[in-house]
Each structure stands twice: as C-alpha cells, then as structure tokens.
Amino acid sequence: MLSKSAEYALRATIYIALKGSVDNKLGIDEIATAIDSPQYFTAKIMQLLTKNNRVVSSVRGPNGGFYLTDAARKLPVRAVLEAVGEDGIITKCVLGLKECSESRPCPMHEQYRSIKVQLKQMFEKTTIQSLAEETGKGKLVINNRLVKKK
Amino acid sequence: MLSKSAEYALRATIYIALKGSVDNKLGIDEIATAIDSPQYFTAKIMQLLTKNNRVVSSVRGPNGGFYLTDAARKLPVRAVLEAVGEDGIITKCVLGLKECSESRPCPMHEQYRSIKVQLKQMFEKTTIQSLAEETGKGKLVINNRLVKKK
C-alpha cells in the first residue's frame, strides 16, 4: 500500500504532533525509538518533511529537535505523503495505465472510482492534528506498544 | 498502489482472458506488446501465474502459449494478486503496524476500515472474466490504445 518511507513519515509526524511542541522539541533518536523505525533512515525522511514541504519544523543545536507549528497541525495527511513523494495512491490508475481517465477508463476503473474518491477524502480531510488526537485516545503508533498520554 | 509486477500480472491476465482460448493460445511476445510491458520480465511474471497459483495455463512448443481455463476465468482478481505476492493491500495496516487490529487500532484505522473492506470486496468479488468483458466494451488495457475486440 504505502512505502516504508511513507509509513515512517506518517508515524513520525503523528508522534511529533502528539508529544512535541515548540518548547518540547523531539530528537530523532526519541522519535525513531518511539515509532519503531531505523533511526538514520528516519532522519533522512525527516529532512524531506522539513525541507521540501514544510510539514515538520526543526531547529539544530542544544535543545533542538522536531516539532509542529499550529499551522502544520492543520495540514491534511496528504501533505505528508506528498513530502515523501508517495501520493500516487490517490492519483494513479490501479493498473498503472497512464492514459486511464474517465473518458478512457481501464477495466477496473468503475469498481475503483468510488474507492479512490474515499481514499482521497481520507487523506485530504483528515488532518495531522486529528490523527494525533486519535493516538491520544490510546491508538497504536508503534508496534506492540501504545503511546501513553502524559 | 500496486507493484509493477502486479500491474503487469493483471494486465496480462485480462488480455489473455479477452483474446486467448484453448485453441488460440497467446505467446509471451504478443502479450507483452499488447499490454505494453517488458517482455522478459513479463515472462517471469507469467511463471508465477502459471506455476505457484494456477491462474493462467500454458503449454510449450509450437502453437503453445498462454490461455485461461473456464474455471480460471471465474477466479477473483485477488487470485492474481496473490500469485505475485501482492495482496498486502487488502491485508496490511495503512501505517504498517503489525499489531494493528480492531482491538488495538492505529490512528488511521477507523477512517480506513470501510475503504479496506471495499478494496477487499473489489478484489474478491470481481472475477477475471468480468474484467475481460469490461475490456471488450472498449476499456483500455494498454497505454494509448484500446484493445479491439475481434
């Protein structure tokens, strides 16, 4: 469904939304441990999230780390996918046909149409903040463990 | 969404269902050209479809090639995905969490639940034959061209 990059990006962003703030920035080691992802690889992904698309904010140096602005919290989940170049799931044809469209549909087009719309809505209407709130209610963000709300 | 392997597998199977039969077996070169896929790679995928899971039938030698039995035509699209090991799309968690379940859901679980059900239904209720029939109605199976029904 999604690449590892996208999965880590989403998990990291949700975790940061839940546990971080401007005056409690989270380090990459904490994040990677919390979301059960490889640290160095996750660091690379954070660069995509901070640089290309301004989803996550960061500062270097002592007491530095990652956090989300209030504006960022309101971003749709899709913004995270776009940052890691993984929004094909809501843009591409199921059969991978470049020419597939409403006027020239592929054989699966009709059965997939409404699903695609719903996927799109899920990723566009759901905000990062709302996912973090779900997580706060005891939803998983990492394998085998729940993130405990402080 | 799906891997290249899965896309080629689906396109090839649909094409074979549409144009092939026991007494009109299709060669790998025809198939690959028709569905606009790399020939040798497609040949490998055909091996998965014929060997592991019995979706496609084949015979070697002169007048050999690929075709579908009547039973195979009734198989769900999911059978093709399984043959190429790509059914994670209907089995896995969106965030890639192994522990995600109804009792221990991930933050996206609720929004994704019904979509997942629909994806599952699409792949399980749609048969290979019905996709071929769609194609016969002028739907794309290859880039830039329509498959013309004989």
Add this chain to the structure above:
DNA sequence: ATAAATAAAGACAAGTATATCCTTTTATCT
C-alpha cells in the same frame, strides 16, 4: 526421429528503496 517453436529456468544487470555511517553546519549554553 528430427527439427522447430515455445515456455521454463537460471544467471545476471540495472535501478530503486531502504539503511547506516561520517562530516558539516547551526544553534544553544556556559
């Protein structure tokens, strides 16, 4: 029986995604 056609199988090459490590830059604190 032999030749020819075709898929199957195996070996390899190229490309992309994933993962790790090392160095550099930037910010903070003393």
Add this chain to the structure above:
DNA sequence: AGATAAAAGGATATACTTGTCTTTATTTAT
C-alpha cells in the same frame, strides 16, 4: 569565544524490484 548538542548533508552499503539475456526442457509438426 569556545564547547557542545542537535539536525543537515553527503557518501556508501545492502536489499529488493525490475529488467534482460542465455540455456534448457517440452511439445508439436514434419
């Protein structure tokens, strides 16, 4: 200013996917 902590950036390694080529096995036709 200097030391330190943290992310950013670059280089490399590993694994997996995708793609190609060659050889082998099998079937059919002559």
